[in-house]
Amino acid sequence: QLQLQESDPGLVKPSETLSLTCTVSGGSVISDDYYWAWIRQPPGKGLEWLGTVSYRGTTYYKSSLRSRVTMSVNTSTNQFSLTLTSVTAADTGLYFCARQYTVRGHCSGVTCLRDFDQWGQGNLVTVSS
Amino acid sequence: NFLLTQPHSVSESPGKTVTISCTRNGGNIASDYVQWYQQRPGSAPRNVIYEDTQRPSGVPDRFSGSIDSSSNSASLTISGLMTEDEADYYCLSFDGANQGVFGGGTRLTVL
Numbered sequence: 080q081l082q083l084q085e086s087d088p089g090l091v092k093p094s095e096t097l098s099l100t101c102t103v104s105g106g107s108v109i110s111d112d113y114y115w116a117w118i119r120q121p122p123g124k125g126l127e128w129l130g131t132v133s134y135r136g137t138t139y140y141k142s143s144l145r146s147r148v149t150m151s152v153n154t155s156t157n158q159f160s161l162t163l164t165s166v167t168a169a170d171t172g173l174y175f176c177a178r179q180y181t182v183r184g185h186c187s188g189v190t191c192l193r194d195f196d197q198w199g200q201g202n203l204v205t206v207s208s
Numbered sequence: 209n210f211l212l213t214q215p216h217s218v219s220e221s222p223g224k225t226v227t228i229s230c231t232r233n234g235g236n237i238a239s240d241y242v243q244w245y246q247q248r249p250g251s252a253p254r255n256v257i258y259e260d261t262q263r264p265s266g267v268p269d270r271f272s273g274s275i276d277s278s279s280n281s282a283s284l285t286i287s288g289l290m291t292e293d294e295a296d297y298y299c300l301s302f303d304g305a306n307q308g309v310f311g312g313g314t315r316l317t318v319l
Contacts, residue, residue, distance in 0.1 A: 118253075126245070126253065126298050128308035139306050142209065175252055189302040193259065194243050198252035 081106040083176050083199035090205050091170075097163040097206070101176030101199055108152050108159060109134050115152060115159040116179045116195060121172040131179055131192060132159060139189050166206045173201040210234030212299050212311035219317040224289050228314045230299035231281040238275055240301045242282040247313075248295045256297075257284060286316075294318045 086100040101115070108115060116131040130140040132150040140148050144163070152159040163170060177195040211233040220226040230242065244257035255264055257273035260282065270287045282301075286293055299311040 125296075125313040126247075126300075126310045128300070128310060131308070139308075142305075142307055180258075188304065188306045189308060190240060190304055192302050192308070193241070194255040194264070195245075195253070196255060196264070198254075201252055 081178065081197050083178065083197055085174060085176050085199045085202040087202050088204055090207060091166055092208050093167055093206055094165055097161075097166050097170060097204055099161045099174055099176070099202070099204070100158050101160070103157050103159070103178075108157050109154055111135075111183075112181060114179045114181050114192060115150075116177045117150065117161045118175045118177060118195070119170075119172045120175070120201070121169075124172075129161065131189070133181075139192075168206050171204060171206045173203050175199055175201045209305060209307055210301075210303060210309060212301060212309055214297075214299060214311040214314045216312070217315040217317065219319055220289055221319050222289050222291060225285060225287040226289060226316065228284045228286075228297050228316070229279075229281050230283070230311045231279065232301070235303060236277070237280045237282055237301075238277050240303050242273065242275065243300045244271075244273055244282075244284045245298045245300065246293075246295045247298065253298065289318050291318050 082104045084102045091097045114131045114133045117129040132138045134152045147164045149162040176199040178197040180193040213231045241259045245253040247253040261273045272285045296313045298313045302308045
């Protein structure tokens, strides 16, 4: 059974870079049926899609974060990662990694993306000095 | 971009039926598929509806999704409410501008 596990960066200082890795076990990141996504949840608030990446390097990012975010897949380690630069307190929250089903044909871009069918447990990232 | 607006909270008694709405502001609700997620306290979200009306395996048929173009909204209906259905519910859609947007979430209380 596929499992996802986020790394634990814990505390990150303001203006520094947040780096998270999601380790995939029980399956491979190499798939044209699934992409890999990051979603976060500020304390006591709702979910926010941050972006989605394929093992081939196709990326889709939330527009408001595009200047600060990078996502990639490492096929050698079966992991995918999120890097967020110049963090502030507003970036504090529970960060989830997830697998996202994708379809081909009669669609383009993120309209080919479907549901998040597997999730990591989530890891709390706190931005504070 | 667009917004998805959900009621902050709904409540209903066990055994009853509840409907949670998700109204799209900007664009046509029927243009892009809507998904629904259930999040119980302390847990990761779980998909309960995909492609507007489809139910993943393992999700009870008490859960159903629909689209109403006249109100430009999607709805999640849960019938035969059980205490285990008490959770936060989020709608989500992806659009042609390559953006994914979650609704603000609805807290369902089963009294």
